[in-house]
Amino acid sequence: MAAREYGSGVALQVLGRVVAWLLVGVFAALGVLATYNSLATDSGALGALNLLLAAQSGWGKSFKAQHVIEKNLPEYDHVVVLDYKDEYRGLVKAGLARWWIGGPREASWSSSTWHDFIQAQRKLVVARHDQMQKGTWQSLCASVIAGARRLGDVLIVVDEAHFVAPQTGKVPSPIEGLATTGRGEGASSMWVTQRPATMEETVIAQCQARLLGGFESDADLSKIAGIVEYNEDLHNPGERAVASVPEELYPTDRETPVSLQKHENDEGHTIGSEWVYSDNTGERERRNTEGVAAEMESTHYGRQGKGIKV
Numbered sequence: 001m002a003a004r005e006y007g008s009g010v011a012l013q014v015l016g017r018v019v020a021w022l023l024v025g026v027f028a029a030l031g032v033l034a035t036y037n038s039l040a041t042d043s044g045a046l047g048a049l050n051l052l053l054a055a056q057s058g059w060g061k062s063f064k065a066q067h068v069i070e071k072n073l074p075e076y077d078h079v080v081v082l083d084y085k086d087e088y089r090g091l092v093k094a095g096l097a098r099w100w101i102g103g104p105r106e107a108s109w110s111s112s113t114w115h116d117f118i119q120a121q122r123k124l125v126v127a128r129h130d131q132m133q134k135g136t137w138q139s140l141c142a143s144v145i146a147g148a149r150r151l152g153d154v155l156i157v158v159d160e161a162h163f164v165a166p167q168t169g170k171v172p173s174p175i176e177g178l179a180t181t182g183r184g185e186g187a188s189s190m191w192v193t194q195r196p197a198t199m200e201e202t203v204i205a206q207c208q209a210r211l212l213g214g215f216e217s218d219a220d221l222s223k224i225a226g227i228v229e230y231n232e233d234l235h236n237p238g239e240r241a242v243a244s245v246p247e248e249l250y251p252t253d254r255e256t257p258v259s260l261q262k263h264e265n266d267e268g269h270t271i272g273s274e275w276v277y278s279d280n281t282g283e284r285e286r287r288n289t290e291g292v293a294a295e296m297e298s299t300h301y302g303r304q305g306k307g308i309k310v
């Protein structure tokens, strides 16, 4: 009798645990979906997630990143932009963020100093001092990230991310930790790069959402092939006609699938570019940034790049 009572007690306990775990699973799944959807609708907060924004040089990454940052500034208590090439000054000029140069003095700041500083500034663009070497910038970024992550509700943007989280050499643990565990702390991240092929694999794998533009390098295109679930030729602007592309990734005004393109005006200035947004919930959409500048409060100060007359 005692044994039967014990047996049924254990069975009840096991059943209770199964139900509890099922409930935890359902709530976790709902939470993740809500987060993805907020980005997918392109209208609200990013939620806590990691976004990879990648395209070849000059495609308009920093422009698009600034657009995403602007839309999300009101959604986060704290935003910090690690600005390798000093391209996000427009946010500062529009009064949307504070500006600080990451120079030799700041390179020695501890993560606690950065924590307090970002807490006080709330929305901050840290521009790399133009004399600062990549390695010093990487360790400065590690301290900023370690300090910022502890703030909880924070969006951390890493431009030229292949220098901060490169595939070769050791990536400082706070940087990798932002991609692997940041979400659990409420920290979202946006990794902006022109060289996904040379970026740390763990960081790329931990990005649950992606905005990918055009690439001409074979190494980058094959990296993209490992990330997306459709024909990666879509991301080769030179390819034009592309076979077997899902319908939602066709350009809006055409009936045949062509690869993503960059749009230029008569003076050769970029006025927009095409992207594919995709995330781990299966959401997929082709997007065009032409005309987006009109929606923005801030100006983007990226370089158009100069041709050489021959």
Ligand SMILES: Nc1ncnc2c1ncn2[C@@H]1O[C@H](COP(=O)(O)OP(=O)(O)OP(=O)(O)O)[C@@H](O)[C@H]1O
Pocket: 055, 056, 057, 058, 059, 060, 061, 062, 063, 064, 085, 087, 194, 269, 270, 271, 272, 273, 289, 290, 291, 292, 293, 300, 301, 302, 303, 304
């Ligand atoms: N949608 C757009 N509307 C207007 N101008 C744009 C748009 N997209 C890009 N540009 C302009 O094109 C130029 C290149 O864009 P951007 O600086 O964002 O490129 P990038 O991909 O970040 O290049 P890099 O890898 O060299 O940093 C900039 O002058 C930018 O303002």
Ligand SMILES: [Mg+2]
Pocket: 061, 062, 063, 085, 087, 159, 302
């Ligand atoms: Mg850029």
